[in-house]
Amino acid sequence: MTDFALRVIAWQKQHGRHDLPWQNTINPYVIWVSEIMLQQTQVTAVIGYFLRFMVRFPDIASLANATQEEVLQYWSGLGYYSRARNLHQAAQKITRDFSGIFPHQFSDILSLSGIGRSTAAAISTFAFNIPQPILDGNVKRVFARHFLIEGWTGTPKIEAQLWQIAELHMPTIDASPYTQGLMDLGATICTRTKPKCQVCPLLSSCGAYIHKRESKLPTPKPRKPIPLKQTTMLILRCGNEILLEKRPSNGIWGGLWSFPEIEAHEIATEIAYSKFGLNVEPEEPLENIEHAFTHFKLAITPQPLIVLYQPKRLVSNTIWLPIEDAIDAAIPAPVRGILNKLNMSQS
Ligand code: SF4
Structure with missing residues (x-):
């Protein structure tokens, strides 16, 4: 295991988040819904929606059998509504093609609407303990800073470089605390503005900190005027x-x-x-x-x-x-x- 992964895991076990409503479970449905809601949305905004959604749609069958309109109603206000439509479609596909049981093969998870590589990896790691590297927005920021990656993370070249880092450091044991630790670090310590470097477990090896680049990385997207x-x-x-x-x-x-x-x-x-x-x-x-x-x-x-x-x-x-x-x-x-x-x- 790399020293980077060891430090992330040790930090997560002691200081990371352990009590979010979708943690402490290996139920892939619960993990899936939370991962989709957390795309582009802050944890604090998600919690209320997640709890209401779970009361009304406690499992794959209840989601698959609902109308799209009702699913959208429970998503109303959370934004990015294609996420809700994809979730609904995917629940119907699981019912139809996987006998209502969430698939655990990585390629099958990836075949579901609205699930990209990083989300599939989080589900695979948390629910099935099959380690797969993740690369969401928070993790990109931690990697870009720690490994001093210059260039906008949305370009294929930089993204490929970040995936290589993700693969290199993905441990085979303690994969869940490692993955959760990366997410927690990005959300609570290595934040977009004013990262809390002094309490970061990666401080001693962080390229951005050493070279005083933490406020410049990740390189922002080239600006285009918003119509x-x-x-x-x-x-x-x-x-x-x-x-x-x-x-x-x-x-x-x-x-x-x-x-x-x-x-x-x-x-x-x-x-x-x-x-x-x-x-x-x-x-x-x-x-x-x-x-x-x-x-x-x-x-x-x-x-x-x-x-x-x-x-x-x-x-x-x-x-x-x-x-x-x-x-x-x-x-x-x-x-x-x-x-x-x-x-x-x-x-
Ligand atoms: S030391 Fe600072 S910039 Fe580097 S990973 Fe930690 S919080 Fe981010």
Whole structure:
């Protein structure tokens, strides 16, 4: 075992995290759900969602048998909704192709939707004690600093270099505390800003610390200006009820309920009539909201429209819901923000 791995393991056993709700189990389903939720999301934000998800979907069968809409409802607010859709699809594949039992062959784990090499490795190591190296964002940071790797970690060349390091140091015994230790170090000590080098078990051999490069590594992604897109959301309200439209399953917020949207050149009252058959009176637009996605920002203008009467026939993929019920539906975070404001202004 390398000295690097020995120090990570010793530190994890004494100082690492041991009481997170998905630890102290070898249940691959529990580990899988937690790993997916933890992608791009902080532990503190995940815990509440994870606990609620586990109460409603305690095993593969309950997840596979649920509707996509209900799964999205339990994911609502956590973001990156393709994760929830993939989780649901993968649970159905496990039911269909693996008799409902989570597979332990690495290639089979990798064949499930939404599971990449690092996530498959974490499941393999934690649930089946079959050591496989991981390389998530936190671990990339620890490696790039400790082994003084210059260059953006997203380029294939640097990524290949980091995988080599990951493979080289992966121990065959104590694989779980080692893997957990790397995750814990990245999340709590070797943090993105202000790493706590003085209490780091890797201090004496850390290239970044020795060369005073810890604030410069990992090399940031070359900056491109983030495009700003605009949309207008139609807040069609009749009494205490609002109209929601189901979004197409591909694209942003796929499969979630949201307000109907119009293009900049379209007129809200005309679209309300031509698309939904609604006679409306416009109100003052609400304050604009800006929502950040990975590759762009979305500026949302919420346009309230009072509906004079609801039509007898409903356009497909739309639903009228009381505002307080809509808040609990499978909706994106900015839509929930708008509904909360509407709800408060009514009470
Ligand atoms: S010494 Fe500092 S920079 Fe190096 S691995 Fe530890 S926390 Fe990160």
